[in-house]
Amino acid sequence: MLLKFRPVCICNTIRYPRVKEAIDRGARTIEDVAQATGCTTGECAGERCRPVIVAMLAEAQAKT
Numbered sequence: 001m002l003l004k005f006r007p008v009c010i011c012n013t014i015r016y017p018r019v020k021e022a023i024d025r026g027a028r029t030i031e032d033v034a035q036a037t038g039c040t041t042g043e044c045a046g047e048r049c050r051p052v053i054v055a056m057l058a059e060a061q062a063k064t
């Protein structure tokens with residue numbers, strides 16, 4: 001699946017590019033990403049999207 005269509009937060013329909021943009025703009029924690037995008041605030045309270053965000057943050061950190 002193309003990255004731009006990859007869902008991160010299914011509850012709030014937030015896809016990969018929006019989360020990537022938040023990280024590129026300085027989000028460094030789950031809370032930062034949640035505040036910038038609304039991820040983790042849906043029905044599952046982040047149960048499904050949290051691991052994906054953690055992986056994206058780790059990937060971004062590995063590149064710095």
Ligand code: FES
Nearest residue numbers: 009010011042049
């Ligand atoms: S998938 Fe993000 S809050 Fe449920």
